[in-house]
Amino acid sequence: MSPRPTTPSFLPGPAVDRTVCEGWRRWCKTWNDFVPAPVVTAQEFARMTPRQRRFYNLYRLATHSSLPIQATPMSEAVARTVRARAEDGAFSHKAGTRAGVMVNGNGAQGKTETVCTALAAFEEEWLALHHYMNPDSMPGTRDLVAPVAYVRCPVKATPISTCQRILDFYGEDYKGMRLEDLVRTVKTSIMEHATKALVIDDITRLKLHREADQDVLDLIREMMSMPVTLILVGVGIPNSGLLREGRRDPKTKEWIFQPVKDRGRSPNEHAASQHERRFELVDLDPFHYDTSHGIAAWAAHLRGLEGHLRLLNDTEGMLTGEDMPEYLFARTKGVVGVLEKLIQRGCRLAVEDGSERLTKDLLNQFTVTPDDMPDLDAGSGEQPDIPPHKSAPQKRRKGRNTVFDDNGPSRKTVG
Structure with missing residues (x-):
């Protein structure tokens, strides 16, 4: 029997889904494993x-x-902040609310990869300290330990669908649950799986459509009470309603928020200011x-x-x-x-x-x-502002490289 042909090393393996625990772990182990082609003259x-x-x-x-994802001065600053907040919360012996981080920036700035790589390093160190086991697991069990949970808000997200995405990461069944049940199950999952940092990407897909519709703010407030560092990533966070509307000081580069105004019928008129105090807002800027x-x-x-x-x-x-x-x-x-x-x-x-x-x-x-x-998602403002450019006519060159052409298997002439 002839030996099985070797698969080229540059072919990608199975797709990695970071929004489930198994996929996240696999990505943490392999994200930097690709070996580029050798240099050839x-x-x-x-x-x-x-x-x-x-x-x-x-x-x-x-x-x-x-x-490869190259670190920039801007991404390094964001990564330091994210990892510092995750470590501060994970190593704290207090039962109080953990301070969170909001990572803001326009589309295609590398926010997601910056946050994920910083937390992958944090997770590896945390697992090594605990011998890759859940320190709070019950004797005789092998509970899943997930120091970091990463989820993405769905397009046109709601608090219910966001909770469902979090439970999808852990593989929990949520069929037939109401919002209150979903929030309670999310809290239980975070505790049982020893999660120290929860990333919610594309957070600005959550919208506040009505003045009285404060479910989004209520959900975030509930998550802030959990023993986990909450890291929210999105486009245009200061003007999304998750915080009070703000402007960026051109000299200090810090966000300045307007005073809280009367929100009419809203029972949570100070909720946004609570978010502001409990989250550090950092920007990932372009060059x-x-x-x-x-x-x-x-x-x-x-x-x-x-x-x-x-x-x-x-x-x-x-x-x-x-x-x-x-x-x-x-x-x-x-x-x-x-x-x-x-x-x-x-x-x-x-x-x-x-x-x-x-x-x-x-x-x-x-x-x-x-x-x-x-x-x-264009509707959430995630696509970057690409400078307009009129393409020039493509020039015809002689001696085109034909190595991408596939003429099919050779055929022998039958006499």
């Missing part, structure tokens, strides 16, 4: 067989589609290009990306030389998610047309659109 590539070239091109396609420090940070980020490109021409200076930093900033407004999509698509074109280089002429041939980020 044009001469080495030319000596490959057609099959080897095709495999290498597919490998670097996977590499460009899996660009800026109006100071020397901001320009240097942007150039350093581009230099880091250059090291992960797998084009046959030398990539050093490909994104940082001449006026490319200014051009890339104008195309992306410093938003890392838009930059990533621009680089990914540009690399694919550079491989297909054989140019093997990212240039302004090549990048001008296409535009990044919201369709490139389908997981971001």
Whole structure:
């Protein structure tokens, strides 16, 4: 029997769903495991067989589609705050309310990945301290321990559907439960599974449609009373109704909130101010290009990306030389998610047309659109503001690289 063919290492495994406990754990163990394609020169590539070239091109396609999450000065500040709050709450011996964090920022800024990677490191350390067991489990049982729970609000979320998402993470059955039962079951699940940090992503999908409809604020207030650090992630949090309407001081970069106004029939007229006092609001901003420090940070980020490109021409200076930093900033407004999509698509074109280089002429041939980020909900303001760009006509080049072409299996001529 012939040996089973080896599966290429660059092929993705089963999809990871971080919104369930098993998927979250798997992601924590594997999120940084991908090994990029080796660096190959044009001469080495030319000596490959057609099959080897095709495999290498597919490998670097996977590499460009899996660009690593690079830390930025802004994301590092957010990560420090998130981890510090999680640690403060987890190591506290007091029974009082844990202070939470609200991570605010526009779409495609990397909020989710910043929070998740920070909490993955916290979870690993916490589990190691407890020998990967639940310290509060009953003797003779093997209870599931989940130091971190990650959930996403559904589109057009309600308090009921948000509670259901939390229970989905633990695999709990909630059929037929009312909101009161759901909240109580969420609290029990957090306690029994020793959860220390609860992340609710896309929190601004929760809406306050009516003045008397305070279910959302009531839900968050109830969660704040649980022995868990609540981390809320969303777009436009200061103006969402979860906090009092605020503005950002241009000098201090801190949020200033308006005085509490009479909310008429609302029984929770001070609920938003309670949220404000119990949550630290941090912003994950894009890069800026109006100071020397901001320009240097942007150039350093581009230099880091250059090291992960797998084009046959030398990539050093490909994104940082001449006026490319200014051009890339104008195309992306410093938003890392838009930059990533621009680089990914540009690399694919550079491989297909054989140019093997990212240039302004090549990048001008296409535009990044919201369709490139389908997981971001436009109705909740999650899609980034992409600068308008009119695509130039694609130039026809000679000697197109045909390694992506598949002519099918060879056929022998029958005499």
